[in-house]
Amino acid sequence: MRSKSKSETEGNFSPSATLGNQSQSYTMGGNSPSATLDEYSNSYTKGYESSSATLGKLSQSRTEGYNSHSATFGDHSQSYTKEEFAFSVTFGENSNSKTEGEFSHSVTLGYQSQSYTEGDEACCVTFGSCSLSETKGKNSITCTVGNRSIVKAHHGLVIIVKYDKNNSPLTAYSALVGGKILDVTIEPDKYYGFDEEGKFRMFTQEEVLEIVRPFY
Incomplete structure (x- = not known):
């Protein structure tokens, strides 16, 4: 019982x-x-x-x-904090992490997890495949390490890793919002990632939902 x-x-x-x-x-x-x-x-x-x-x-x-x-x-977990200097961490598959506040941080280390922060100088990192890493705020860092993952930032630095056809990491790319990765300009509040053909490009919201929906 x-x-x-x-x-x-x-x-x-x-x-x-x-x-x-x-x-x-x-x-x-x-x-x-x-x-x-x-x-x-x-x-x-x-x-x-x-x-x-x-x-x-x-x-x-x-x-x-x-x-x-x-x-x-744990698997299928959610974590949420709201205020300045808050932290949110999940370690499990299909996890979600969210913070709202200045100097907030959000980290997920699990398969196909999502991470979101809203605050100045915040950091957002995901280590899962088909994940979404998103920040809103000045001087933030948006980083995704997993294969077929997506980044979205309003301001600050974005970091993303490219994988080969054997799902092995090849190279990490980074740029400030307004800068370029592989000749693609990183616009604020837009989704970016590598598609199935290994091309770095902008993604629509519908495309992102198709990637993360099965695991979100």
Whole structure:
């Protein structure tokens, strides 16, 4: 029989943890951690310097607060933070990572994952095939390392890796928005990547959805 545990605290420095399937963990207060360690879990914190972590399949992690952190380590995971100096990390297949705030960072290291940040001087990195890496903000870095992945940036530096027909990495290319990669000008808020023929070009939103939809 599956456990349906729930842990909930409100207050400063208050930890909350659940160990069971389909469990939830919730804290609200300054510097409050929240952790769930199983499948189908949820973790949520809201407060100053809060942290949230889930380790299991189909789990969600969310923090809202100054200098918040959110991490999920499992397949089909989602991670979300919203405020300045926030971090969002997922380590699993088909994962999603999102931050909103200045100096925010978003990292996914999993197969066919997506990463998104919105804030000045933010970094966005994906290490999965057919992934989407997107930033909005000044002086940001948008980087995708996986094969057939897509980059989109409003401002700053974009980095993308080209693969050969055997799915082996060949070369990494980089340019500032407004600059060129392989004679293609990188326009703001446009999708770019290498197609099935190995040509670097601009992609339409419909084409990007066809690439990431099966795994998003």
